[in-house]
Amino acid sequence: MHTEAIDPPGIAWQRVSPKYVTVRLVEWALANLAAVLVLSAPLVFVLLGWWRWPALWLAIAVPAITVVVALWRLVLIPRQVRAIGYAERDDDLLVRSGIFFQRTMAVPYGRMQYVDIAVGPVERGLGLCTVKLHTASPGTNARIPGLPAAEGARLREQLAVRGEARLAGL
Secondary structure, eight states: OOOOOSSOTTOOOOOOOOOOHHHHHHHHHHHHHHHHHHHHHHHHHHTTTTTOSSOOHHHHHHHHHHHHHHHHHHHHHHHHHHHHHHEOOEEEEEEOOOSSEEEEEEGGGGGEEEEEEEEEEHHHHHHHEEEEEEEEEEEOEEEEEEEEHHHHHHHHHHHHHHHHHHHOOO
């Protein structure tokens, strides 16, 4: 269910690459592997008899709950990626994300100070990038992850040109 505040009518959203799911899966795997290993240490120590506390049920429950939550987050990753989008309008760029907690941010071209592109190792291997928009407001954290590298470069140049045109008109 979409509201007009989050999903304005008449907007043609550009979606990010489906390959971005792979980037998110790698991030998910690394973070959750580390969490489960750390949270399983008390269970190992209890089973080896090195620790008496926590109780065995608690030593089992904590990593088990972590695994259940991690699996729930795994199921959500493809939907979260499909929810990311952007739209170039005449005066601003709309960036949307989220499935439970949806967010649409309008970044006026005239407020953009600079636009940069970031690429991590997994993104680089898949030919993807993240476009980051910086404004004078520290609260503006607009980023569009999972763009094909060519589209990211095009968008960066387009936004820079539009931003300069709007600033020149001030």
